[in-house]
Amino acid sequence: MSAVQSCRDQESIVWHPVCAAARVTESDPVAVKIGNKRIAVYRLPDGELSALDDVCPHEFALLSKGFVEDGEIECPLHQARFEIRSGKCHGPLADRDLHKFPVKVEGGDVYVAI
Amino acid sequence: MFVRNCWYVAAWSTELSQDTPVARKILNEPVVMFRTASGKAGALEDRCRHRGLPLSAGEVDGEVIRCGYHGLEFAVDGACVKVPGQDLIPSSCKVRSYPLVEQDAVVWIWMGDPALADPSSIVEYPWHRPNSGWAWKSDTYLINCHYELLHDNLLDLSHLGYVHQKTIGGDPNTHVNAEMKTTRVDNNVRVVRWMRDSVPPPTYVNAVGFTGRVDRWQEIEFWPGTLRIWTGATEVDSGAYEGKRDGGFQLRIFDGITPETEDTALYFWSSAHNFKIDQPDVTNQIFEEIAYTFNEDRCVLELQQKRLNDDPMKSIVDINADIGGIQARRIIQRLIEKEAATAPTAVAAE
Numbered sequence: 001m002s003a004v005q006s007c008r009d010q011e012s013i014v015w016h017p018v019c020a021a022a023r024v025t026e027s028d029p030v031a032v033k034i035g036n037k038r039i040a041v042y043r044l045p046d047g048e049l050s051a052l053d054d055v056c057p058h059e060f061a062l063l064s065k066g067f068v069e070d071g072e073i074e075c076p077l078h079q080a081r082f083e084i085r086s087g088k089c090h091g092p093l094a095d096r097d098l099h100k101f102p103v104k105v106e107g108g109d110v111y112v113a114i
Numbered sequence: 115m116f117v118r119n120c121w122y123v124a125a126w127s128t129e130l131s132q133d134t135p136v137a138r139k140i141l142n143e144p145v146v147m148f149r150t151a152s153g154k155a156g157a158l159e160d161r162c163r164h165r166g167l168p169l170s171a172g173e174v175d176g177e178v179i180r181c182g183y184h185g186l187e188f189a190v191d192g193a194c195v196k197v198p199g200q201d202l203i204p205s206s207c208k209v210r211s212y213p214l215v216e217q218d219a220v221v222w223i224w225m226g227d228p229a230l231a232d233p234s235s236i237v238e239y240p241w242h243r244p245n246s247g248w249a250w251k252s253d254t255y256l257i258n259c260h261y262e263l264l265h266d267n268l269l270d271l272s273h274l275g276y277v278h279q280k281t282i283g284g285d286p287n288t289h290v291n292a293e294m295k296t297t298r299v300d301n302n303v304r305v306v307r308w309m310r311d312s313v314p315p316p317t318y319v320n321a322v323g324f325t326g327r328v329d330r331w332q333e334i335e336f337w338p339g340t341l342r343i344w345t346g347a348t349e350v351d352s353g354a355y356e357g358k359r360d361g362g363f364q365l366r367i368f369d370g371i372t373p374e375t376e377d378t379a380l381y382f383w384s385s386a387h388n389f390k391i392d393q394p395d396v397t398n399q400i401f402e403e404i405a406y407t408f409n410e411d412r413c414v415l416e417l418q419q420k421r422l423n424d425d426p427m428k429s430i431v432d433i434n435a436d437i438g439g440i441q442a443r444r445i446i447q448r449l450i451e452k453e454a455a456t457a458p459t460a461v462a463a464e
Contacts, residue, residue: 062434065434077434077437
């Protein structure tokens, strides 16, 4: 591995601005596309934010268009459920946890790291 | 399979008269509806208890409907009140009577357990009421497709840009890129779509003369048996998105979807508008345009049903635009399962 590439790897965690923090509510997650990654930012009942893969591991469906209930997001097409806090998958049909991304609020704006 | 414990549209209030009984098949059951001299509306099994002639082939006389074969007379509660030529009426000589409610110019029927028929669960449609500020016109179609294909069609309006490009649709990309939010509560699904800063479709321009771009919305609400659609547009950035929907163009569509059989659906619809309401030609023109689009839908739905019938077990694929339709299907499935689970008890109780 060249010195230049390793340096890039060090810097590969980059914070990307998403939206104003107030836009993310418990009932309305915010979806964002960063490069070719689709990420959804959710608000938990305790006010914490959680940033997860927005595409269902089963088939192409945007989870942010689904239904937030009891701390879980339900896929709007085939009803797979995922824990919003952890991304843990409870099926049906989908069998893989969602990747959870670092998320922070700075100056009233939400940033996600990939 | 049908949800039985549900209010379905059976007719328009104006259809019921003393002159001609209305015969319809609803959930595979033949029903005759009529209005008595005192104004009561009744819905009975459309089959004389005596020799089976449809009662709809008879006539309404005062408070009864008289069979056109041997003159047996039935009241709106299904009781036989006269057997010509004999004094005694056999105790089993009665026909099934269905709970019927007239509300908002619509005749609603309950095909399930009469004990569960609660009129307060009928979907309200205040835009049909006199002095509502809206003018409307209605029609009834028989569509040769399963009723859930109609639900799918109405809950996914992304088809407007393809099926109805020349009227209420307009540019397909406008629809594909619409902001869409779906919510669900109990037996209700609600889809809200926004096409902000978009080119208005021909129908809108013809109606109110938009000259520039608009903020356009579609709100679709589903309950088993009934959908309400509210759609419209105002000049771009005039505050519609924030809640100020007055001015501009607004259209409300009532959709009563009543399964006739497994393969056919009765489609009761009306179009209502809140501008130029004192001009019947405007009401007619809007009605004609919507009728034109619904006939476009009919072509699609019937072709679709035929092709699906060729191989009913072949799988289909879901896309993101299907969210509303899928949620409606889940409600229907859940209610059918619930009714199947409680059915044996209901039979035992009879």
